[in-house]
Amino acid sequence: MNLREPLLEAAITLLDKGGPENVTLREVGRIAGVSRTAPYLYFASKSALLAAIATQELRALERTVEDLPRETLTAWDMLWHAIRHYVSWAQERPERFKLVFSTWESESDELRRAADRAAELLVELIVRCQDEASLPKGDPWVLAAAIRAFAHGAATLELSGHLLVQDRQPLNAVYLVENYLAAIPFLAPGNDAPAGPQRDLARKVG
Structure with missing residues (x-):
């Protein structure tokens, strides 16, 4: 199962609510309903996740x-x-x-x-x-x-x-x-x- 899109959607939700400071990979995993370490399988870092959103x-x-x-x-x-x-x-x-x-x-x-x-x-x-x-x-x-x-x-x-x-x-x-x-x-x-x-x-x- 590819979780990239659900993870991006979760990250965008956090971004819209509080800017980049509000985005963490662990919180993205929680909102997406997956383990808090799952985002690291798709994004090496928070910076990589933000780059994907941009x-x-x-x-x-x-x-x-x-x-x-x-x-x-x-x-x-x-x-x-x-x-x-x-x-x-x-x-x-x-x-x-x-x-x-x-x-x-x-x-x-x-x-x-x-x-x-x-x-x-x-x-x-x-x-x-x-x-x-x-x-x-x-x-x-x-x-x-x-x-x-x-x-x-x-x-x-x-x-x-x-x-x-x-x-x-x-x-x-x-x-x-x-x-x-x-x-x-x-x-x-x-x-x-x-x-x-x-x-x-x-x-x-x-």
């Missing part, structure tokens, strides 16, 4: 992008859906979000491959947006890094309660990222307005 979360994010209907959505629509899902995931699963983007204590080839693939998928979307003229030309890796950094920062600030506007009212990270994406075409030299369907969104920024 890998699973990254792959779930990747599937969200890969499953988008390319036949009916523009590249811009796909990019927006992907970024919106990323920010919503951070809001709904904050401990998983923090784990995935924390310093990894375990050298895991699977985790590295999952992280690389997630980055590649975002770059592929950026290139498609550039091809349809909804984003400006330029190094797609740099643009992808900027979008990802902004989305990550907005999500992190909202989680910590520091995403505020002038009247010190909370600002929604999804709304902020939406307006940031809409403003990107203005940053390209010689561009006076976005070429894609984000034109109406951009009016909110000004």
